[in-house]
Amino acid sequence: MQRLLEGIFLPAFGVGMGELGDAVAVGGGWVLSTDAHVVSPLFFPGGDIGTLAVNGTCNDLAMVGAEPKFLALTWILEEGLDFGVLRRIAESVGKAAEANGVRVIAGDTKVVPRGKCDGLYLSAAGIGMMQMAVLADAKRLEPGMELILSGDVGRHAIAVLSVRDSNFGFVGGVESDCCGLWKMVKGLLEAGVEPIAMRDCTRGGLATVLAEWAEESGFGLEIEEWMVPVIEPVKGVCELMGYDPMYLACEGRFVLAVKREDVERAVEILRSYEEGVFAERIGKVSKKMGGRVVARQRYGTERVLDRLSGEILPRIC
């Protein structure tokens, strides 16, 4: 990805690395984000490609402190796609938009020949209004600040897996954590908690977000791994498959960095939302171990959470 950006996109657009982002301020307090979704299967316990597209795009806005306002959707449909399927996804989009408080104001639909796409691709662009004076940014992290996780991790990945591989049908009870995060961010802002940095744990999971933050801030992050909530069925599947829950994708979880004095209040606020009942303090920013994430285990051991290549799953050493 990095190579694509640096090798092709940035030079072609004539912009620098820092100028591209998941969500970017475009002036007048407006923030723009865009996100394409090619998930397979289209439906999974707790959501579908529609919920993913809306929540994903809105969450990108929420994570910089912008309230999601408008959405534009581009649908790429495979010839012969069942109308029932399309209707269900469209309804999901409607519901998710309502939950996020956004209006779908523009769209486009293209049909491609059979076999040219995997049923349906959905691309969304979102516009939000900035609600914070300063953008939440990992570069603002400083030693002593506290890290909070908004809920248990790994559910989305396992929910998708349970559909994809019939051997894991038995975990059908695990529903995706897919949800909009703005509500919680808004709650924090209204209570006067200043989010220093926020990021949703999507691809690469919690560990990858933390590794990125450590690199971007140049400080170390110390995590108490036993504080990271993982529900039992997710733990069970991870154990079987050799997956590491810290690296599993979520679609409705975020990490939040706050100042020391805000931490109790922030956790309390998050826990007052249905999506945040499992919110926990998971660690803090440290002066030591510059640029690295160390996850402490019980019994005085630790492990480094590296940013993994993702080429070999499960990880093999």
Add this chain to the structure above:
Amino acid sequence: MEGRVWEISGAVQGVGFRPWVYRVARGLGLRGCVRNTPTGVRVEAIGSEAALARMGEELRNGGTPAGRVRRLRERAMEPAEVWFFTNESKKDGFWIGESEGAGGGVEDMPQIAPDLAMCRECLAEIRDRGSRRWKYPFTTCAYCGPRYTIFEGLPFDRERTVMREFPLCAECEAEYRDAWDRRFHAQAIACPRCGPWLRLLDARGRELTVREEALEVAGRVLREGAIVAVLGVGGFHLMVRADGREGVLRLRRRKRREWKPFAMVCREVGELGGAVRVSKEEMALLRSPAAPIVLLERTGRGPEFSGVADGVSCLGVMLASNPLQWLLLEEVGVPLVATSGNVSEMPICYEVEEGLARLGDVADFFLVHNRRVVRRCDDSVVRVVAGEGRLVRRGRGYVPLPLELSGLRGLADGVEYIGVGGHQKNCVCLLSRGELLLGAHLGDLGTERAREEWRRDVEWLKGYSREARKVYVCDWNKDYGSTIELERMAVEVEAVQHHAAHGFAALAEAGWEEALAVVWDGTGLGVDGEIWGGEFLEVDWRGQWRRVGHLGRFVLPGGERAAREPVRSAAGVLASLVKGGVVELGEIRWLWGLRAEWRRLETFLRLAGDEGEGCVRTTSAGRLFDAVAWMVGLVEGEVSEAQAAMVLEGSAWGYLRRVGSEPSAIRQLLVREVEEIGVAVRMREEGENLIVEWEEVVAGVIREMLGAKGDRKAELERAAWRWHVGIARAVEAVVRRVGSGRVILTGGCFQNRLLGEMVVELLGAMGVEIFLPRELPCNDGGLSAGQAIGAAMRRGRQGGKNFSGDKMEQGN
């Protein structure tokens, strides 16, 4: 009057070299001086032609017991120099000069000695009531004592070691000045009056007592069964009586090390009560100045040392290598467990503060001292396979002596290579002008503490650098801790494939131009994105390699977890057998349906059969051994790394003991067995590759189990033995088909002595030349060396061209 100057490099500092030169020169009536330089020792002398010639000869042949002259350059003095020494008014005529500091063109790699085990003279002193060093745990002389772990700068002089904190008393000073004393110019000497002393602390770091009493009390509590953390030469050891099962298990519980064998330390092998067999080679290793842990085959008689190394065929034993260990053992009177002072795969602790912080929950007491340990150095581990000692872990006693491998000659191309190693059993190395400097064993890179040590080791290596251009060489696996750390460093990076690196290391050590490398280990990333581990590679001295064969593929459910949970490997292997119609599900159920892990086996069989999410394809020999160990019922549930393979080997040795054969009789047994079994292993061709169909060998084990009746243990041992025979014959079959004249056996699987010796027998009978690594561990401890060597060969002998087979490497 003539004069000559000799520049000597090699292991000539910290080994009593200058005192020796002094004595020789004085004996010859020469005038002049000897001094340490940043790269070695310089001798300048004037005198008669005959005396000078004699001096040169002595230097060429000579040295001290622990020293090693690598290169000697001689030149005649300029007249001005001769004039200087003629008129120098020092009354001695020959003296030991001030050391020369760094600066100037550094020609040779500076060498200091490794930490050397206590010599006989020092031992006699600490046992002698009349000596002023009676019971003094820091007794050393020019020929023994710590070196690598106490120096802070070069050349190796007291003021650049931690010993500078202890000014010599008058008596020590006198010894230091006396040319005929063995402490003449010995840098680390000390005595009870002026040297370091012991402190005994409780688990929270409170001082209980000091000096002699600390030793006595520590000995007493050890005798009574306590666990004591003892700060030795290269870090802490955790010690407990080896003859008390309860204490050993307590140590296991607290260290959270359920099974992995512990090493033991004793004064004499006799203290083990005949529990182990010691060959001539093994005895020589035990008593060498390096004094490593030697893996000794059990006899099945004598004390059991229950809990120390259950289920394995050998015991790791070292002889007390420093006065402190010796004195403690004398107080306790029985052999002690001496395991590295670390917790769960972290690096060994070597500072008092860190030890207290990390080992406070493990040890009841801490026996520490104020001779600081500058850098970590674990005990080395050696196993004799096919009659020669092979390093399993390179540490104390070997580090930091550079290696000159014959296969590296002529590889001085103005570039230096730093091999950064793998993810486990990590150690780093520098390859510079054909010399290989290996860092001490570090271990697993999963923790930040280990990464810190890794970065420190890399910095340390850079201190020995002589070229401007350095290339860092890593594995292809981007998720190795070493590869990840490298990415942060903004340096020139190359990659060498895992098993090829193993092959290159052995090739350079063997000094061969090409060979068939049998590389069998746990896991390494292959070119095709699959996990390799049962490889047959053609390697050559140009750094080229080609895969010519491998063990047949199977599927590992849960990837890396399989290394810790043999039932996964068993399921993967059985899934292949079922698919191939070799075994039926009914038979599997009949054999293992009552096992505690039956349900898990079923689940994994299904996952492996579908090859769905979480499954990886592998050709791993290590996992194949794990699978067989599970099938014959030797392991269950979670195990330590390599445990399954080790107990499988242990079980096969049990068979040998049962039929009453000495290890030397492997040959006859093997011949008989080969005749009995008949056909060798089948192979098929897949493109350019020979695929070893091991299914029949596993099926043989299963048939053995299906037919088992009577003494179950004996049946299992026989099955384990047969497995070894069968899989050794797989190597034989491939070598025969490929027609190689020179074969390398490497990779962690060849720590298995039985496997190694069987293959040596089988190939030897074919007239094939065989090489098993000696200096470079065949496990991942030798990986960094192989990386550096592979990259250097590639650049040095192909004019910088990358081998076309290494497509991935060009992209890296």
